[in-house]
Amino acid sequence: MDKITTPIINQIEKMAQEIPGWSPVDQLYTLFNLAYLTADLKGDIVEIGSWCGRSASVLATAARLIGSTKVFCIDLFPEKNDWHKNEDGSYSFDLNIARST
Numbered sequence: 164m165d166k167i168t169t170p171i172i173n174q175i176e177k178m179a180q181e182i183p184g185w186s187p188v189d190q191l192y193t194l195f196n197l198a199y200l201t202a203d204l205k206g207d208i209v210e211i212g213s214w215c216g217r218s219a220s221v222l223a224t225a226a227r228l229i230g231s232t233k234v235f236c237i238d239l240f241p242e243k244n245d246w247h248k249n250e251d252g253s254y255s256f257d258l259n260i261a262r263s264t
Contacts, residue, residue, distance in 0.1 A: 184217030
């Protein structure tokens, strides 16, 4: 996070440029506002599906400004070799989950 004198929208734009992800800046700004403006609610922030951490960084920025909130990120976090490049240039991975009976 930059100095407090840097407007939050500029900080979010910079994060969006530096961290790969699908969330556009307007959605990231909205996510920040939701997290920050609900600071009076008890509890921490949980993000399910973090990929590279673009939205997690925005949530962490809000949590840092709040001061007492933690961010927990939940994802499969596959190994680098699990990813493959699709024909359209996007990436995905295969996952086999063993099911016990």
